[in-house]
Amino acid sequence: MKLPTVFLTWEWITTWLKHFEKKYEPVIVFIYSDCNIKAIVPLSKSSMKLRTRLFNFQVLSFCGSIELYPDHLDVICAEDNADIYVKMLFDFFLNTYTKWDVMHLPFLAGDGHLAKWLQWNSTKHKTIQSDVIIAPFLKVEHDFEAFLGGFERKKRYNLMREKNILFKNDVSLTKVSDKAELETGLKDLFLLHNARAGEKKVTSTFSKDAILNFHREIARIFLEIGWLRLFLLKKNDSGEAISAAYGFVHEKRFNYYQTGLDPIWLRFSPGKILIYKMLEDMYHSDIMEFDFLGGNDNYKTYWTRDYRVMRTYSVFNKNIMGNIEFRADILFAFLKSISNTVTARFGRKKVISKHA
Numbered sequence: 001m002k003l004p005t006v007f008l009t010w011e012w013i014t015t016w017l018k019h020f021e022k023k024y025e026p027v028i029v030f031i032y033s034d035c036n037i038k039a040i041v042p043l044s045k046s047s048m049k050l051r052t053r054l055f056n057f058q059v060l061s062f063c064g065s066i067e068l069y070p071d072h073l074d075v076i077c078a079e080d081n082a083d084i085y086v087k088m089l090f091d092f093f094l095n096t097y098t099k100w101d102v103m104h105l106p107f108l109a110g111d112g113h114l115a116k117w118l119q120w121n122s123t124k125h126k127t128i129q130s131d132v133i134i135a136p137f138l139k140v141e142h143d144f145e146a147f148l149g150g151f152e153r154k155k156r157y158n159l160m161r162e163k164n165i166l167f168k169n170d171v172s173l174t175k176v177s178d179k180a181e182l183e184t185g186l187k188d189l190f191l192l193h194n195a196r197a198g199e200k201k202v203t204s205t206f207s208k209d210a211i212l213n214f215h216r217e218i219a220r221i222f223l224e225i226g227w228l229r230l231f232l233l234k235k236n237d238s239g240e241a242i243s244a245a246y247g248f249v250h251e252k253r254f255n256y257y258q259t260g261l262d263p264i265w266l267r268f269s270p271g272k273i274l275i276y277k278m279l280e281d282m283y284h285s286d287i288m289e290f291d292f293l294g295g296n297d298n299y300k301t302y303w304t305r306d307y308r309v310m311r312t313y314s315v316f317n318k319n320i321m322g323n324i325e326f327r328a329d330i331l332f333a334f335l336k337s338i339s340n341t342v343t344a345r346f347g348r349k350k351v352i353s354k355h356a
Contacts, residue, residue: 002074002079002109002111002112002113003072003074003109003111003112003308004250004251004253005070005071005072005073005074005109005250005255006227006248006249006250006255007064007068007070007071007072007073007255008042008062008070008073008074008076009250011218011221011222011225011227012064012070012218013042013063013064015214015217015218015221016063016064016067016068016214017044017063018217019210019213019214019217020064020067020210020214023046024044024045024046024063025044025045025046026042026043026044026063027043027044027045027060027097028040028041028042028043028044028063029041029043029089029092031077031085031088031089038077038078038081038085039075039076039077039082039085039088039089040075040076040077041075041076041089042062042063042076043060043061043062043063044060044061044062044063045058045059045060045099045100046058046059046061046066047059048066050102050104050314050325050329051130051329051332052325052328052329052331052332054324054325054328055321055324055325057101057102057321057322057325058099058100058101058102058321059100059101059102059103059104060093060100060102060103060104061103061104061105061106062105062106065104065105065106065107066104067205067210067211067214068211068214069107069205069294070107071107071109071135071255071291071293071294071310072107072108072109072112072135072308072310073105073106073107073108073109073112073114074108074109074112074113074114074115075089075112075113075114077113082113083113083117085113086113086114086117087117090117090121090125090315093315094125094317094318098317098318098319100317101316101317101319101321101322101325102314102315102316102317102322102325103314103315103316103317104312104314105118105312105313105314105315106131106312107133107294107310107312108310108311108312108313109308109310110132110308110309110310110311111308111309115311115313118311118313118315119311122313125315125316126315126316126317126318126322126323126326127313127314127315127316128313128314128316128326128329128330128333129311129312129313130312130313130314130329130333131311131312132309132310132311132312133294133295133296133309133310133312134294134295134296134307134308134309134310135291135292135293135294135295135307135308135309135310136292136296136300136301136303136304136305136306136307137289137290137291137292137304137306137307137308138279138289138290138292138303138304138306139288139289139306140279140282140283140287140288140289140290141288143283144279144280144283144284147279147283159272159276162268162269162272162273163273163276165268166233166268166269166270166273167273169235169268170235170236170237171233171234171235171236171242171270172233172234172236173231173232173233173274173277173281174231174232174233174234174241175229175230175231175281176223176228176230176231176232178223179220179223182219182220182223182228182230183216185230185232185244186215186216186219186230186246188232188241188244188260189230189232189244189246189258189260190206190207190212190260191241191260192241192242192243192244192259192260192261192262193206193207193244193258193259193260194206194207194260195260195261195262195263196259196260196261196262196263198263199263199266206258215246219246222248226249227248227249227250228248228249229245229246229247229248229249229254229278230244230245230246231244231245231274231277231278231281232244232245232274233270233273233274233277241262242261242262242264242265242270243259243260243261243262243265243270243271243273243274244259244260244261244274245258245259245271245274245275245278246258246259249287252286252287252288252289253287253288253289253291254278254282254287254289254290254291255291255293256290256291256292256293257293259271259274261274271299272299272302275299275303278290279303290303292304294310314329316329
């Protein structure tokens with residue numbers, strides 16, 4: 001893979017299958033050459049409605065991509081012959097295994113083998129690109145003071161001022177490091193995330209029992225192998241958590257997955273200061289990159305101007321149901337473009353991170 005991602009690891013996929021196996025049929029593709037595995041594509045199939053909301057379709061998608069919003073997805077293979085493996089994948093689904101209507105592929109790595117193949121071959125197959133989303137990232141290089149020195153003077157002054165004001169309120173950083181702290185830390189994260197979602201008046205999937213149970217288990221697994229990062233800002237006198245950030249380290253890349261904060265503390269910028277403390281911690285580790293994942297929210301672009309692109313594609317089968325959804329999707333996209341034009345002229349569209 002061009003960009004190895006924690007969301008395609010054995011640990012992530014098998015834990016998802018355990019918690020969502022009743023809803024999905026695994027369709028995991030292995031490509032061999034001379035009895036050696038050359039590529040893996042972990043897909044699953046389920047009956048569901050897509051964005052046109054017309055009918056239930058038999059939908060193929062990456063394992064976990066519907067519920068968990070994993071980023072930078074791609075075919076799992078070495079760089080050599082990757083395009084050949086992707087072609088073999090689609091030949092298989094279009095000509096051999098045809099018991100599906102739509103292949104829904106969200107959050108594909110923009111420069112990955114799968115996204116590029118779909119872009120180059122979109123005219124040969126019924127393919128629609130429905131979304132493009134950016135994923136800001138920050139290279140963790142040199143030292144933390146040098147990084148802060150790259151900020152313009154006023155921005156750096158305001159950041160230090162906000163940090164000092166917050167910590168004068170008897171607040172300190174906690175980094176979860178053992179099982180005894182994990183259960184409490186996750187409970188604080190869930191509560192703070194839903195408090196913030198309620199204050200923003202948005203519905204978050206991070207409150208559903210199945211998803212929370214998945215994260216309880218994957219957090220335990222990742223803690224044991226050293227991939228978990230769970231940071232909290234807490235009041236020293238009461239132990240009350242006011243802000244939390246949850247993510248995973250894989251291949252020296254930190255994936256900033258989910259956050260939460262107490263709306264009462266908003267004026268003290270606890271989310272921004274928590275990121276400050278996390279970066280300070282990571283500059284003293286072997287982590288090479290802080291990946292904010294999908295969404296161009298201001299709290300992400302505050303720290304960096306660098307970003308990657310992720311694309312969402314839908315591939316439609318040649319059967320009746322595939323044709324129905326293909327034509328409906330074209331109409332839906334046309335109406336959406338009109339709506340976006342009107343919004344651009346008469347009002348600003350609010351962008352909400354898919355992870356926060």
